[in-house]
Amino acid sequence: MMHRIARRTVLEMGAALGCAGMAASTGAAPALASGTIRVTAIDGYPARAMWVREFSNFFIPEVDRRLAEMSPYTLRWQEAYGGTIVKPKGVLEGVELGLGDMGIVTTVFHNSALPSQAIAFVTPFICTDARIVARAVDDIAREFPAMQQEFDAVNQVYLATGVVLDSYQLFGSRPITNLADLEGKKVAGAGYNLRYLEGIPNAVGVRGGLTDFYNMLQTGVADAGMLWPEAANTFKIVEVAPHMLKADIGAVNSKTVTINKDFWDGLPNEVKTVLQEVAVAYRDHVAEVAMTVAEESREAFLAAGGRIVALPVEERARWAEAMPNIAAEWAAGLDAAGKPGTAMLRAYIGKLRDAGQVPARDWSADV
Secondary structure (H helix, E strand, O other), X not given: OHHHHHHHHHHHHHHHOOOHHHHHOOOOXXXXXXXXXXXXXXXXXXXXXXXXXXXXXXXXXXXXXXXXXXXXXXXXXXXXXXXXXXXXXXXXXXXXXXXXXEEEEEHHHOOOOOHHHHOOOOOOOOOOOHHHHHHHHHHHHHHOHHHHHHXXXXXXXXXXXXXXXXXXXXXXXXXXXXXXXXXOOEEEEOOHHHHHHHHOOOOEEEEOOHHHHHHHHHHOOOOEEEEOHHHHHHOXXXXXXXXXXXXXXXXXXXXEEEEEHHHHHOOOHHHHHHHHHHHHHHHHHHHHXXXXXXXXXXXXXXXXXXXXXXXXHHHHHHHHHHOOOHHHHHHHHHHHOOOOHHHHHHHHHHHHHHOOOOOOOOOOOOO
């Protein structure tokens, strides 16, 4: 009830301020008319971001197709991206308050509210296959209720994990050929991945979002940035950071498709089923796209004048060993909060090993 009151209050404020995007979303009851349901989907990132593009081009049409085949209900979509309703860090709160009925939450921005979602971030240097990581994290979310309960606590229903990158790499304004080139440098990152720098002497992490990286690198706020080739290509990073160090830090789960719980509770069961099934299909589709465009993006980076140097295997292993065991710290923190952090960590790494992945460091050895 409190969420419904908060939702109406925020919407009334939005209308008073003349914010058309805020006013577009309605109350908890989703139906406009018999058989027609209005859905506002939000993300703070622009429509050109790969996962947003695929939400428009794959998720929505697939939901509509399946409903048309087996249900009397149709969805009337309103898509609001790129800051029209929320900024990138505001999707979680936006869906919680009902500014959007569903959204793509960038979980790395919400380590306090969604600590379990950091599971792939705290286990770097294992897997560079988005498909494997997506399935493994989603399996953990379904096997360990604690992960989904974190979304429930912010008035949302978890639908599926999204892995939109094959691997974090390093992009620098000046050449980077080894770890020594990163010593004493300022490196931009989105959140938890800034802790990777603790394995590099005097490297300084600078927090920022993907949409900020170009300006950060252009103005010298950062000397390098941790991002992935597709994003580097999409946001034209080659113009300000033409040197890529292929460090294969790993794929991470950074997106989750969620839906406002009040809105969810008012949906017909057949619509819920379709949304759940298509969310899983979207999970696999986006991961496949991530792998396909990764190589294309590396080629585009080179064609645009960029240079790529591979970090030697022994340097990569040395980097992993030099880091504090952030996975053990993460697991211990969850354990202390009454959540099965250690069990989740062991199960996740076990899933990666079962899929043929060989860790550069066994992060579960110390738990």
